[in-house]
Amino acid sequence: MDTTTPSIESLFAQLGLPNGQQHIDKFVEQHWLEASISLSDAPFWTDSQKHFIEESLREDGAWSEVIDELDSMLR
Template sequence: MDTSKHNLANLFAQLGLDNSPDQIAKFIDKHRIADDVLLCDAPFWNEGQKHFIQESLREDADWCELIDELDAMLR
C-alpha cells in the first residue's frame, strides 16, 4: 500500500526525475506537448515512465490527479 504524500515533487521522484522545485520548473518549460497528444505518448518519456502514467490513469490510482495536473502544465 502506497502511503507517501502525493504532490508534484513526489510524482517527479516516482517518475525517476529530479524533483527539486527548480528542476520541475525547467522540465515543464522544456517539455511541451500538443493538445492532440496524450500525456503518456509524449516523446520524452522512457518506457517505465510511460507505463506508470498509463497504469495510474487506467486504475484511477492516487496519482491520477497529479498526473492530470502535470498534463495541464505541459500544454
C-alpha cells in the first residue's frame, strides 16, 4: 500500500522525475500544453508515466487532485 501523501513534489517523484522545486519550475517552463491536448496525451510522457496519469484520473483517487493541479500549471 502506498502511503505517500500526494503533493506536486511526490507526484514528480512518482513519475520518476526530479522533484525539487527548481526542477518542477523548469519542467513547467519547458512543457506548456495547448488547451486541446489532454495531460495524459502530452508528448513528453513515457508510456509508464502516461499509464500512471490515466489510471490515477480514472480511479479518481488520491493522486487525481495533484494531477489536476499539474495540468493547470502546464496551461
